[in-house]
Amino acid sequence: MRNLMVAGNWKMNGDSVMASTLIDDIVVGFKGYDSCELLICPPFPLLSLVANKIKGTSLLLGAQNLSEHKSGAYTGEISASMLEDMGCQYVIVGHSERRAIMRETNEMVAEKFHAAVNNGLIPILCVGETLEQKNQEQTTQIIEEQLKSVMGTNADSMTNAIIAYEPVWAIGTGLTATPEEAQHIHHFIRNTISSISQEIADKIQILYGGSVNGDNAKGLFSMPDIDGGLIGGASLTARDFLSIAKATNK
Ligand code: PEP
Numbered sequence: 001m002r003n004l005m006v007a008g009n010w011k012m013n014g015d016s017v018m019a020s021t022l023i024d025d026i027v028v029g030f031k032g033y034d035s036c037e038l039l040i041c042p043p044f045p046l047l048s049l050v051a052n053k054i055k056g057t058s059l060l061l062g063a064q065n066l067s068e069h070k071s072g073a074y075t076g077e078i079s080a081s082m083l084e085d086m087g088c089q090y091v092i093v094g095h096s097e098r099r100a101i102m103r104e105t106n107e108m109v110a111e112k113f114h115a116a117v118n119n120g121l122i123p124i125l126c127v128g129e130t131l132e133q134k135n136q137e138q139t140t141q142i143i144e145e146q147l148k149s150v151m152g153t154n155a156d157s158m159t160n161a162i163i164a165y166e167p168v169w170a171i172g173t174g175l176t177a178t179p180e181e182a183q184h185i186h187h188f189i190r191n192t193i194s195s196i197s198q199e200i201a202d203k204i205q206i207l208y209g210g211s212v213n214g215d216n217a218k219g220l221f222s223m224p225d226i227d228g229g230l231i232g233g234a235s236l237t238a239r240d241f242l243s244i245a246k247a248t249n250k
Contacts, residue, residue, distance in 0.1 A: 002203065002204075002205055002227050003036070003037055003205065003227070004035065004036040004037070004205075004221065004227050004228040004248040005036055005037040005038075005039060005162070005205055005207060005227065005228040005229075006036050006037070006038055006039070006228050006229055006231060006241075006244055006245045006248060007038075007039035007040075007041060007062065007090075007092075007124065007164075007207065007228070007229070007230045007231065007235075008026075008038075008039065008040050008041060008231050008235025008236075008241055009041045009064060009092060009095070009209075009230060009231065009232050009235060010040070010041060010042045010043060010046075010064075010235060010236060011043070011064070011097070011232060012043055013043070013236055014042065014043065014046060014236070015046075016046065016049055019042060019046045019049055019050060020049065020053070022236070022237075022238055023040065023049075023050050023053045023054065024053065025238035025239075026038070026040070026059070026238050026241060026242065027053065027054060027057050027059065029238055029239075029242040030057075030058075030059065030242060030245060033245065033246065034058070035245075035246070035248045035249040036228055036245055036248035037058075037060060037228075038058065038059050038060065038245055039059070039060040039061070039062050039090055040054070040059060040060070040061060040062070040235075041061075041062040041063060041064050041090070041092055043064065044063065044064075044078055047061065047063060047083075047086045047087070047088065048086055048087070051086060051087035051088075060089055060090060061086075061087050061088050061089060061090070062088055062089065062090030062091055062092065062122075062124070063078070063083045063086075063088050063090075063091045063092070064091075064092045064095065065078075065091070065092065065093075065095070065098060065112075066078060066079065066080050066083055066091050066093070066112055066115060066116060066121070067079050067080075067112070067115070068108060068111035068112045068114075068115050069115070070115070079115075079119075080115045080116050080118070080119035080121055081119050083119075083121060084119055084120060084121060088121060089121065089122060090121060090122045090123075090124060090162075091116050091121050091122075091123055091124070092123075092124045092126065092164075092230075093109055093112045093113045093116060093123045093124065093125050093126065094109035094112070094113070094125055094126045094127070094146070095126045095166075096126060096128055096130075096166060096168045096171060097171075100168070106145060106146055106149035106150075107149065109125070109146075109149070109150065110149050110150045113125055113150050113157070113161070114157065117157050117160065117161065122160050122161060122162060123161050123162070124161075124162040124163075124164050124207070124230065125146075125147075125150055125161060125162070125163050125164065126164045126166050126209070126230070127142075127143045127146040127147060127163060127164070127165060127166070127189070128142075128143070128146075128165055128166040128167045128168050128171075128209075128210075129142045129143065129167060129168060129169075130168045130169065131168065131169035134167065134169060139167075139185065140185075140188050143165070143185065143188065143189060143192075144192055147163075147189065147192055147193070148192075151193070151196065153196065154196065155193055155196035155197035155200045155201075156197075156200075158193060158197070158200050158204055159200055159203075161204065162204065162205045162206075162207060163189055163204060163205070163206045163207070164206075164207040164208070164209050164230040165182065165185050165186055165189060165206060165207070165208055165209070166208075166209035166210050166230060167185075167210050169210075170209075170210025170211050171209065171210050171211070171232065172211070172232055172233060173210075173211060174211050175210070175211060176210050176211040176212065176216055176220075177208070177210060178219075179219040179220050179222065179223050179226070180223075182208045182220055182223065182226060183223035183224070183225055183226060186206045186208065186223065186225035186226050187225045189206055189225075190202075190204070190206060190225055205227040205228065206225060206226065206227050207226075207227060207228045207229050207230045208220050208226050208228075208229050208230070209229060209230030209231065209232070211233070212229045212230075212231050212234060212244055213234050213240060213243075213244065214234070214240055214243030214244055214247065217229060217243070217244045217247035217248075218247040221247055221248050228248060229244060231244055
């Protein structure tokens with residue numbers, strides 16, 4: 001039996017005033033709920049503010065990116081150990097915006113993933129196809145490449161990791177995969193991992209991301225291989241984010 005998780009990716013939004021109000025409202029609104037793990041991934045400068053606000057609650061803290069390097073002359077970069085020091089337990093790796101805008105390759109994503117694992121952070125590895133790749137029926141091929149470049153022939157690094165299936169065409173567009181479409185790909189992901197380790201495949205949480213909202217969340221989360229969601233836009237409003245979290249009550 002896998003726990004469900006709802007993770008909010010605030011992206012490059014907010015300031016200390018906005019973050020204080022948002023996190024206070026989320027903490028109050030989530031009190032008494034335990035149908036999912038609730039993870040908040042604010043931008044780097046707001047991590048310590050959120051870390052302090054969620055102390056003593058069940059909420060979890062994650063970052064949106066990390067450096068593949070340990071330390072040294074990498075101006076502007078943030079290491080896994082710095083994230084740990086700030087109270088992060090999780091970090092998003094390979095988000096499609098970083099792959100597309102920051103030109104992160106599968107190889108760079110793999111290095112970041114392993115930097116996280118080696119420092120005791122749980123990476124949330126984002127995979128997903130663009131609209132063009134979907135139209136060319138390359139979805140499973142692309143996802144298999146993204147997965148295998150990280151896990152190679154040994155799924156051990158996946159023991160403490162999460163996968164997020166995020167079709168690029170569904171991110172921030174209002175378009176979303178149907179529960180059946182998403183389930184099909186989640187099953188494919190679990191199957192790909194099971195070809196190396198059945199135990200890890202059974203255990204790993206696979207989140208869906210792409211325009212999830214309070215209306216479509218329940219249908220998605222009711223699918224057997226969908227273990228929650230990675231939420232962008234709707235995580236910036238406490239009411240919307242909480243309505244998604246509450247939809248995990250399967
Ligand atoms: C995301 O950026 O990971 C995401 C899923 O965004 P949105 O929910 O806004 O589509």
